[in-house]
Amino acid sequence: xxxxxxxxxxxxxxxxxxxxxxxVSVITTLTIVxxxxxxxxxxxxxxxxxxxxxxxNWAPLIEPKSFGVLPLVTxxxxxxxxxxxxxxxxxxLTAFYLSxxxxxxxxxxxxxxxxILAGIPTIVYGYFALTFVTPALKIIFPEIExxxxxxxxxxxxxxxxxxVSSLCxxxxxxxxxxxxxxxxxxxxTSFEVSWQITLPYSLSRVLASFILAISRAIGETMAVTLAxxxxxxxxFNPLKSIQTMTAYIVQISLGDVQASGVEYYTxxxxxxxxxxxxxxxxxxxxxxLAKYRRV
Amino acid sequence: xxxLTEFEKRIKWRKSKExxxxxxxxxxxxxxxxxxxxLVFDLFMDGKEWLGLKFLTNFQSRFPHKAGIYAGLMxxxxxxxxxxxxxxxxGVLAGIFLEEYGIPxxxxxxxxxxxxNLAGVPSIVYGLLGxxxxxxxxxMGRSIIxxxxxxxxLILPVIIVATRxxxxxxxxxxxxxxxxxxxxKYQVTFGQVLPSALPGILxxIILAIGRAIGETAPLVVIGALSYVSFVPASVKDEFTVLPIMIYNWASRPQEAxxxxxxxxxxxxxIVMLCLNGLAIYFRIKNQKGKRS
Numbered sequence: 001x002x003x004x005x006x007x008x009x010x011x012x013x014x015x016x017x018x019x020x021x022x023x024v025s026v027i028t029t030l031t032i033v034x035x036x037x038x039x040x041x042x043x044x045x046x047x048x049x050x051x052x053x054x055x056x057n058w059a060p061l062i063e064p065k066s067f068g069v070l071p072l073v074t075x076x077x078x079x080x081x082x083x084x085x086x087x088x089x090x091x092x093l094t095a096f097y098l099s100x101x102x103x104x105x106x107x108x109x110x111x112x113x114x115x116i117l118a119g120i121p122t123i124v125y126g127y128f129a130l131t132f133v134t135p136a137l138k139i140i141f142p143e144i145e146x147x148x149x150x151x152x153x154x155x156x157x158x159x160x161x162x163x164v165s166s167l168c169x170x171x172x173x174x175x176x177x178x179x180x181x182x183x184x185x186x187x188x189t190s191f192e193v194s195w196q197i198t199l200p201y202s203l204s205r206v207l208a209s210f211i212l213a214i215s216r217a218i219g220e221t222m223a224v225t226l227a228x229x230x231x232x233x234x235x236f237n238p239l240k241s242i243q244t245m246t247a248y249i250v251q252i253s254l255g256d257v258q259a260s261g262v263e264y265y266t267x268x269x270x271x272x273x274x275x276x277x278x279x280x281x282x283x284x285x286x287x288x289l290a291k292y293r294r295v
Numbered sequence: 296x297x298x299l300t301e302f303e304k305r306i307k308w309r310k311s312k313e314x315x316x317x318x319x320x321x322x323x324x325x326x327x328x329x330x331x332x333x334l335v336f337d338l339f340m341d342g343k344e345w346l347g348l349k350f351l352t353n354f355q356s357r358f359p360h361k362a363g364i365y366a367g368l369m370x371x372x373x374x375x376x377x378x379x380x381x382x383x384x385x386g387v388l389a390g391i392f393l394e395e396y397g398i399p400x401x402x403x404x405x406x407x408x409x410x411x412n413l414a415g416v417p418s419i420v421y422g423l424l425g426x427x428x429x430x431x432x433x434x435m436g437r438s439i440i441x442x443x444x445x446x447x448x449l450i451l452p453v454i455i456v457a458t459r460x461x462x463x464x465x466x467x468x469x470x471x472x473x474x475x476x477x478x479x480k481y482q483v484t485f486g487q488v489l490p491s492a493l494p495g496i497l498x499x500i501i502l503a504i505g506r507a508i509g510e511t512a513p514l515v516v517i518g519a520l521s522y523v524s525f526v527p528a529s530v531k532d533e534f535t536v537l538p539i540m541i542y543n544w545a546s547r548p549q550e551a552x553x554x555x556x557x558x559x560x561x562x563x564x565i566v567m568l569c570l571n572g573l574a575i576y577f578r579i580k581n582q583k584g585k586r587s
Contacts, residue, residue: 007479007482008479010479010481011479011480011481014480014481014485015396015481017388018388018389018391018392018396019392019396021385021388021389021392022389022392022393022398022406024385024389024451025389025406025409025410025413025451025452025455026405026406026409028413028424028448028451029409029412029413031424031428032416032420032421032424035423035424035427035428036420036423039423039427089323090323090326090327093319093320093323093324094320094323094324094327096316096320097317097320097321097323097324098324100320101317101320101321102324110324110328112575113328113331114327114328115571116331116568116571117327117328117331119502119505119506119509119567119571120334120509120564120567121508121509121510121511121538121563121567122509122511122512123509123511123538123541123542123545123560124334124338124509124541124560124563124564126542126545127338127541127545127553127556127557127560128334128337128338130545131337131341131553131557132333132334132337158327158330161327162327189309189310189312189313190313190316190317191309191312191313191316191317192309192312192313194316212415215415216415218417219415219416219417219418219419219420220417221417221418221419221511221512222511222512222538222542225542226542226545226546246417246419246512249419249422249423249512249516250419250512250515250516253422253426253515253516253518254515254521267423267516268423271419271420271423274417274419274420275416275417275420278415278416278417278420279412279415279416282411282412282415282416283408283412286408286411286412
């Protein structure tokens with residue numbers, strides 16, 4: 001029948017049209033990798049990789065120039081570790097509260113609020129860190145600098161907390177009712193059920209959520225740029241001003257750097273390191289999620 | 296009788312552990328919410344005196360009292376619409392293809408992993424991508440189109456995932472009924488499945504756009520300007536956006552600029568709140584539809 005032929009033709013046309021759209025994502029990833037590699041090789045032609053990865057002085061713009069990336073890495077590490085320190089315990093506790101103790105109505109109010117918290121643009125958090133958190137911290141630690149890692153860590157922690165609590169809450173709810181009810185029937189308290197049954201059952205997914213949240217914290221840019229400063233120094237003191245990898249890229253982009261020369265390529269060298277770290281963590285996190293999906 | 300006392304003691308200890316746990320989890324949850332309110336209140340206090348019609352319609356200025364966010368608002372508007380025009384069709388269609396048609400075998404799996412990885416790449420890396428490919432490579436300069444393409448790529452995985460999840464939620468019976476009546480796959484997909492999944496897809500799109508509006512880092516890398524005293528007239532023009540103006544003001548040491556920054560943030564938050572409200576509305580509508 002003619003209409004059958006027409007619709008078959010249309011079917012093939014639709015498929016031919018839709019197919020390429022899916023390829024865009026692959027092209028994007030390939031392009032990111034290629035570009036980063038290409039520009040980074042421009043950098044590594046002049047600076048040996050070992051100098052970059054293990055050097056402890058990052059001064060690419062001032063004489064005498066030095067290209068050791070470790071201060072940026074420790075800066076990122078300080079902020080990320082602090083953020084994880086805040087987000088992981090609080091996120092877990094919030095997830096327990098939402099899944100165990102909160103009444104359904106309350107849960108329906110709290111969840112959207114947490115989502116709003118997660119959706120607030122990061123510069124807002126940066127501003128908050130600068131104008132509220134740091135002055136508040138100054139009362140406790142008078143020797144704290146105006147730009148400091150701790151402020152950045154606190155706001156980034158708040159930013160990633162909803163991620164942890166939401167993912168953990170979802171997997172706490174998926175624990176089979178029968179197991180929990182059995183424990184309750186034996187006289188267990190909610191605390192005991194949570195710690196001894198729910199958490200071990202969902203442990204891998206919980207860990208995966210931690211990894212993904214930390215990866216997000218590592219890639220966080222504007223909040224730390226505003227809050228933690230532009231002072232790349234190798235320190236583990238959270239009260240000092242530091243610079244994260246992401247903040248450095250912003251600094252270069254805002255400044256007057258020519259489109260060639262080692263200084264320009266530092267952007268990409270740091271970028272490729274950042275990409276590699278977050279990619280590694282994301283792959284790891286998703287692998288854990290996929291492996292232990294109990295659907 | 297000693298056993299009973301032992302027993303009672305243990306019960307008491309376990310009960311108190313329970314109560315402590317309940318208390319600290321409650322404190323943890325509500326302290327975050329409290330923090331949100333503190334944040335909004337603090338912003339409001341800092342910024343309210345700067346809000347006003349002049350603020351919305353003035354351009355940037357060295358003098359805080361003359362400064363306004365008009366350039367940023369227009370830039371954000373231009374950029375958001377362009378980004379939406381690029382990424383929404385692309386993302387939704389890709390999501391439909393991946394979910395309904397699918398790519399078999401290993402390649403399909405790689406694409407899936409790929410998309411979830413792209414969603415986790417830091418936004419600033421997208422900025423570097425945009426700088427190399429769009430600003431320099433395609434020689435688009437620091438234009439809106441370059442920024443829109445970059446942000447479009449950034450939110451593309453979000454839209455694809457949201458589309459796929461919404462399509463997954465459509466019951467199989469709907470599709471089967473279509474096929475049983477002799478429809479082709481494209482007829483079932485676009486005539487039945489897509490309309491059914493539309494509220495969920497819209498929610499995802501709105502949230503993705505909300506994310507794009509608040510993005511700063513990739514645009515900074517591309518070279519969106521900080522001091523702009525004109526409104527874009529085409530997608531090839533240079534531009535600034537509201538988040539960058541906020542960042543610019545917040546980085547200055549003078550108090551007055553901090554007030555401006557908080558006023559700008561309030562405007563941004565109101566926009567985001569409206570978008571989130573719209574998304575929640577669609578989500579509720581979606582759930583109601585399923586229940587009936």
